[in-house]
Amino acid sequence: MTTFTFYGGVNEIGGNKILLKDRDTQILLDFGMSFSLRYQYYSIPFLSPKNEKDLLEFGILPRLEGAYEFDSEESRIDAVFLSHSHMDHSAYISFLKREIPIYCGETTATILKAYSEVRLPSLEFDLEGLEFRTFRIGDRLKVGSAEVEPIHVDHSVPGSYGFIIHTSSGTVVYTGDFRRHGSRPDLTEDFIARSSEICPDVMICENTNMTSVDISSERKVMKKLDSIIRRASGLVMANFACADVDRLRSFYESARRNDRKLVITLRQAYLLHQLSKDPHLSLPRIDDQDLLIFRKEKKRYFHWEKEVMNLGRTVDSHEIAARQREMVLACSFYDLTELTEIKPDAGSCYIVSSSEPFNEEMEIDFNRLTNWLEHYGLPQFHVHVSGHITPLHLRESLKVINPKKIFPIHGTHPRLFSKFMRDIKSKVVTPEKDKKYRVP
Known part of the structure; x- marks a missing residue:
């Protein structure tokens, strides 16, 4: 039986x-x-x-x-x-x-x-x-x-x-x-x-x-990203799942087409380094010239953080602040505190591009997120395709x-x-x- x-x-x-x-x-x-x-x-x-x-x-x-x-x-x-x-x-x-x-x-x-x-x-x-x-x-x-x-x-x-x-x-x-x-x-x-x-x-x-079904595709996501990034005159910030390699690839390609570099977190960079060993995934290399790694300032770094920082080029909040029109910054809900150092210019924006955040992978408090974005004058775009x-x-x-x-x-x-x-x-x-x- x-x-x-x-x-x-x-x-x-x-x-x-x-x-x-x-x-x-x-x-x-x-x-x-x-x-x-x-x-x-x-x-x-x-x-x-x-x-x-x-x-x-x-x-x-x-x-x-x-x-x-x-x-x-x-x-x-x-x-x-x-x-x-x-x-x-x-x-x-x-x-x-x-x-x-x-x-x-x-x-x-x-x-x-x-x-x-x-x-x-x-x-x-x-x-x-x-x-x-x-x-x-x-x-x-x-x-x-x-x-x-x-x-x-x-x-x-x-x-x-x-x-x-x-x-x-x-x-x-x-x-x-x-x-x-x-x-x-x-x-x-x-x-x-x-x-x-x-x-x-x-x-x-x-x-x-x-x-509330949204009919979309990764191709449509790419077109929407191109439109937003092309028109933004300041820093573009993006919130997408760490392991969503389709979305990472879309942001990377769109940033490159619009003469910007994609800046990813240390955690995203470490995962990308591990996944890029799989030839089936067609991912950018961590040392790609159009990919940067965001290095948060702190006194001590974990071993894995030191490892990934040695593999690619890193930037800190001061460099991002000085080159806002050149970058698309991966910025999760938990990275918002970095905005106090970056101070986004007028014409900057925030793109939420995550799949079903409440129940699957991420936890986003949209009320607090909205408060942060309002404080810095950042309109929020939702560019998404369901998983x-x-x-x-x-x-x-x-x-x-x-x-x-x-x-x-x-x-x-x-x-x-x-x-x-x-x-x-x-x-x-x-x-x-x-x-x-x-x-x-």
Whole structure:
């Protein structure tokens, strides 16, 4: 008998945690942080969980036997498969027993390892001792009685995958997060084509974008960036996700076309250096003449900061202040304090270009951001393309794949989804958290 249980991702964006049991084999599909549930009880850093018991108490961390490093039971989990590196899919592997192998794409492993080096270890993000086993498309990974087939998909972070899980009772398809309107729609088309070949018994799919859908693409993002940067007479500041290499590439190309240099943070530079070793990503080199690294003034630098500063050319706030019309500065919410030194000129602007910041990867307090921008006279532009599939693309995909049952997760409008899909052949099942479902 094969069963699967949702411990996260139900009626919320992110926090995916799915336990699949096939005979004596137990596999976790993603093990992410639930931002929405966490924020119901905590406000980091002022009110933080003391230990794992706090997270278990509120159901932020599910009660799983033989899963956690902090419990004394023998491991009962055979493997974890991560679809991608976003924290809402990966962060809580930190709590798992170190003998449980973590399977993921090579790029996901690179990103997570880089994050673990540039972040101080914390209760909710500590990867020390975890064993990563990487795969690429074409691999078929045998775990006990199940076999997992990873297929690449396009998302707002590189190295994203969906999975086809072949079990003793039938086939399960898990999309992870995917889209058909990004810079590499061909990756998602491969996933859809392969999934349709097997006529899956169960399909677990994301349904993030069911309301306020913005139809855009990375090409349209590039055109909008060109228009803004070309017209700006002062400093252009940009807020985009650290691992969104499509967006980094778009800002880099647009800055270069408009005779500016892109200035990235030390953290972005370190991750770029690690990812640029992958020839499939076509990223600028860290020592590129049109790329600069922003060096914040402080008394001591971490080892990784010293390493990255030696690899490229750095600039500080004083040089940026003197050359504002020559630069596009990556400036996150947490970098705003640098504006007191830079003092943006008239005609400067701020571009928010991040994907679904509240629930997946970043935390932005838009009220405080607006206060900062108003103080310095910086208009805010929103130039964005979602990392998630649009409703019409999703409907078309599900009709092609034609699974027997569909379980929509990673979304907050399951009723809307169910009605939108009511005339397709597949049966739509609205999942419930902690409830066990059978395959087929």
